[in-house]
Amino acid sequence: MTGPTVGAGIDAAVDAALATVSADRLAATVTTLAGDAFTGRRVGTPGNIAARAWLASQLADLGAAVETDPFPVRAVPDIYAAPTVRFDDGTIARGLSFGREVSLHLASADLGTPRRGALGVAGVGEPTGRWLVVPAGMSLFDAYGHADGAAGLLLPRNVDADGWQFTMLAGPTPGPLPVLTLATVTYHAVAEAALAGGGWFVANAPIRRADVTAGNLHGRLRPAAGDVDLLLTAHFDGVGDHPGLRQPAAADNASGVAVVLEATRVLAAGLPRGMGLSVALLDGEEVGALGSAHHASRLAETGADPLVVNVDGAGHLHQAAAVEAGGPADGLLALLDQAGRHTGVPLVAGPVASDNRRYAGAGFAAIGIGAGMAGYHSPADTPDRVEPGTLTAIARLVVATGWLAARTPAGHAADVVTGKPAPAPIGGR
Amino acid sequence: MTVNESPGGFAGDPTAALTVAGSTGCCGNPAQSTNIALPDPADSTGGTCCGTPAAAVAANSCCAPAAKADAVATGQGCCG
Numbered sequence: 244m245t246g247p248t249v250g251a252g253i254d255a256a257v258d259a260a261l262a263t264v265s266a267d268r269l270a271a272t273v274t275t276l277a278g279d280a281f282t283g284r285r286v287g288t289p290g291n292i293a294a295r296a297w298l299a300s301q302l303a304d305l306g307a308a309v310e311t312d313p314f315p316v317r318a319v320p321d322i323y324a325a326p327t328v329r330f331d332d333g334t335i336a337r338g339l340s341f342g343r344e345v346s347l348h349l350a351s352a353d354l355g356t357p358r359r360g361a362l363g364v365a366g367v368g369e370p371t372g373r374w375l376v377v378p379a380g381m382s383l384f385d386a387y388g389h390a391d392g393a394a395g396l397l398l399p400r401n402v403d404a405d406g407w408q409f410t411m412l413a414g415p416t417p418g419p420l421p422v423l424t425l426a427t428v429t430y431h432a433v434a435e436a437a438l439a440g441g442g443w444f445v446a447n448a449p450i451r452r453a454d455v456t457a458g459n460l461h462g463r464l465r466p467a468a469g470d471v472d473l474l475l476t477a478h479f480d481g482v483g484d485h486p487g488l489r490q491p492a493a494a495d496n497a498s499g500v501a502v503v504l505e506a507t508r509v510l511a512a513g514l515p516r517g518m519g520l521s522v523a524l525l526d527g528e529e530v531g532a533l534g535s536a537h538h539a540s541r542l543a544e545t546g547a548d549p550l551v552v553n554v555d556g557a558g559h560l561h562q563a564a565a566v567e568a569g570g571p572a573d574g575l576l577a578l579l580d581q582a583g584r585h586t587g588v589p590l591v592a593g594p595v596a597s598d599n600r601r602y603a604g605a606g607f608a609a610i611g612i613g614a615g616m617a618g619y620h621s622p623a624d625t626p627d628r629v630e631p632g633t634l635t636a637i638a639r640l641v642v643a644t645g646w647l648a649a650r651t652p653a654g655h656a657a658d659v660v661t662g663k664p665a666p667a668p669i670g671g672r
Numbered sequence: 673m674t675v676n677e678s679p680g681g682f683a684g685d686p687t688a689a690l691t692v693a694g695s696t697g698c699c700g701n702p703a704q705s706t707n708i709a710l711p712d713p714a715d716s717t718g719g720t721c722c723g724t725p726a727a728a729v730a731a732n733s734c735c736a737p738a739a740k741a742d743a744v745a746t747g748q749g750c751c752g
Contacts, residue, residue: 566682568689576686584681592688610689 257646260509261586261639268508269634272301272501274626276479277491284492285412285483286316286527287455294479298460298500298524305508307462307522314459314537316527318452320349320412325486326447327357328423330433333441342488342622343406344429348398348422349414350383351448358421359445360394362437374444376430376437387418395421395446399430407621410482410490413531421448457526459534464507467547469517471648473510474549475641476535476598477503478528482620493626494558494616500524501634502554506641518649521549525598528555529620535598539605550575550648551609555597557637558629559615564637565593568610569603575610575644578651582643588636612637 275281275297282290295311302309326347328339339345363373365381371392377383379399386396400408408424423446425433436442457480477499481492491497507522514520525534535553542549552575564583568576583590599611614637618624682688 563683566686566689567692568687572690573687576689580681580686582681584679587680589680590682590686592682592684592686592692594692 254650256513257585257643257650260513260642260646263509263512264505264635264638264642266631266635269501269505269638270626270629270631272504273493273497273629273634276497276500277493277624277626279489283483283490284479284481285319285321286457286480286530287319287453288483290483291480291526292458295458295460295524295526298479298504301504302460302462302507302522302524305462305464305504305511307464307507307511310461312459312461312537312541313456314527314533315454316457316530316533317454318416319455319530320414320450321453321483322347322450322485324355324447324449325488326423326449328446329444330429330436331443332432332436333439339425339429342408342485343402344426345446346400346408346410346424347448347450348383348396348424349411350416350418351395351422351450352417352420353451354395354421354446354448357445357447358394359443362433362442362444363393364434364437365389365393365396374446376434378434383418383422387420390420393420394444395423395448397430397433397444398422398424399427400424402426403619403621403623405618405621405623407618407623409620410485411620412482412529417450417452421446423448457534459526459538460522460524461538462507462522462524463520464511464522465514465518465520467519467521467549469519471517471651472519472521472547472549473645473648474521474523474551474602475503475507475645476523476525476538476551476553476602478525478532478534478555478598480526480529480534482529488622490620490622491625492620493618493624493629494556495619495624496528496555497626498557498614498616498629498634499554502557502638502641505634505638506645509638509642510645514645515649519549520645528598532598532601535601539601539607542602542607543605549607551599551602551607552579552641552644553595553597553599553602553609553611554637554641555595555599555611555613556616557612557614557634559617560588560630560633560636561615563589563591564612564614564640565595566590566610566612567593567595567599568608569600570606570608572603572608572610574651575608575648578647579610579640579644582640582647586636586639586643588640612640 527533595611602609617628
């Protein structure tokens with residue numbers, strides 16, 4: 244793209260603000276949120292609530308008027324014990340490691356006590372009392388049709404680069420049978436034994452659903468008195484620890500929260516008068532972006548019209564940060580582009596499947612920024628894999644975007660980008 | 673003023689971010705920039721949302737109810 248000279252339209256105050264972004268402070272926030280005390284921050288858990296309280300204190304320290312906005316979340320999956328799983332191929336029995344070789348499917352029924360049964364294949368022979376290997380290509384729906392009286396179902400699943408079966412909380416509701424997922428190599432060994440007509444399997448499936456109360460944190464730093472009201476958002480919840488498996492959720496999304504807090508600190512200290520600034524640290528993203536859905540609905544009811552910048556993943560920038568936009572965000576994108584060129588952060592249009600979509604869906608100008616994760620929803624999402632350089636780069640990007648928005652007369656973006664009159668306000672529903 | 677030598681900003685038209693492919697759901701797999709090889713969302717334990725945005729909005733949900741029902745029945749992930 245042919246653009247103006249880097250830095251055009253940006254005064255020295257912006258650079259002074261950018262210079263105050265602290266990599267140490269960003270990293271410290273990630274480390275704290277990913278710590279043992281917050282237990283992976285799954286919605287409704289004591290660790291999540293403790294994290295929210297800590298974040299409320301952080302926002303208050305920044306001078307924000309802080310509110311907690313509760314909302315209900317139903318049927319959050321909770322693996323309440325490490326599954327006990329053993330497999331005998333007819334010659335030797337061994338245990339399977341939870342999280343790597345075996346995990347629980349979200350469609351699984353709860354089975355607390357281990358159940359032993361011979362191995363079988365769904366659709367082949369008598370299912371009663373057997374653990375059935377579901378052939379590749381057979382849907383779970385079809386497998387149920389072949390599983391009357393079965394002990395449970397065994398599905399194949401790939402693992403990530405670290406060998407983990409990553410955790411998801413948003414998914415199908417429980418079905419009638421225990422359903423386990425086996426890493427591909429394990430699956431083939433079990434399937435081979437099943438096809439040979441030998442071997443047995445013993446497993447439980449300790450998974451339950453909990454109806455919980457979630458809570459968004461809102462902090463208002465500056466009133467929305469002028470043309471521009473900037474809302475910075477990031478979700479603070481994670482998929483949560485499993486018994487015996489810490490899942491720190493450092494990149495997803497302690498990193499995004501750290502960026503938002505740092506950008507807020509910098510912007511609140513120096514933005515021009517008249518520009519509104521608020522923060523939403525969102526709960527319930529991992530169960531379906533429910534916190535942002537709740538917040539977007541509330542904003543719409545009040546007639547608010549913020550420009551939304553959401554950060555989900557600022558841990559491992561590779562080539563370019565992904566940007567997805569929705570709503571009337573043309574002007575906001577122009578500002579982000581200018582900010583990217585000024586701070587040297589490359590950007591690329593790409594999916595950011597996060598809270599930004601809820602705000603955009605409600606009609607607000609919203610962009611999501613995703614700058615990478617190493618170790619997605621797994622024990623490998625640790626603070627040491629969150630790059631300080633990425634945290635700093637994205638924080639600077641957000642700060643520069645905020646400053647540009649503040650310096651854009653009459654809520655128009657184009658003058659700082661092209662020098663020509665803008666076709667539309669940068670926000671506005 | 674600090675001027676970065678490396679080119680930042682969008683390499684192409686920024687408004688392409690308004691029409692990102694595969695953005696029908698509100699949760700699921702991480703952004704493309706994660707560089708993680710993830711299982712196919714259509715795999716047995718996938719995590720994508722489902723249905724059209726219009727149908728999801730109409731139902732005030734991540735997912736279109738009919739598409740979600742299909743996804744649940746087939747064991748695919750579906751949020752909201």
